[in-house]
Amino acid sequence: MRRLLACVLLAAPIPTPIGFGPRYQLAPGPPASGRLACARVNTTRGRDAAHVELFANKLVLLLPKGIGVRDRCSYPVRTTQPTGVVEFVPSAQPTLGDLFDVWGQPLTARGFAGFRGAVSAWVGGRRWRGDVRAIPLRRHAEIVVEVGGYIPPHTFFLFPPQR
Secondary structure (H helix, E strand, O other), X not given: OHHHHHXXXXXXXXXXXXXXXXXXXXXXXXXOOOOOOOEOOOOOOOOEEEXXXXXXXXXXXXOOOOOOEOOOOEOOEEOOOOOOEEEEOHHHOOEHHHHHHHHOOOEEOOEXXXXXXXXXXEEOOEEOOOOHHHOEOOOOOEEEEEEOXXXXXXXXOOOOOOO
16 A cells, blocks of 8 residues: 555656746747648647646746637647647647747747756656657647756646547
């Protein structure tokens, strides 16, 4: 029983405060030039979802609602709620770099969204060793990106049922 309790405690998420102020609460900006285009089709059918968590200086940086959503079109990657859930069209083979491009925020090995420092990333709890922009958005992937300190990454996310 002690061993089970220890495993549960080790797997439990660590509560992390959300960053406060305009630096941590970024709006969906105009897209930077990238490889994805906005299309008139604006449905959830045919889209998968991944979960992206961002940490800057050991605080949560929320992905805002409305990334990739425009008046009369929708990008192959988008957010409809500020939960970190990213909806994407699998046939577009989107990457984390594409998401940041559509968001209008920079993402490099030396920083993201205005925060500077070495960027670390995890996919499903495993350290990503390649270019952080190349992380593929895949169905039910749990992607954690950090700058300015270490927060133990989550290994999974409980996705809401699809509509």
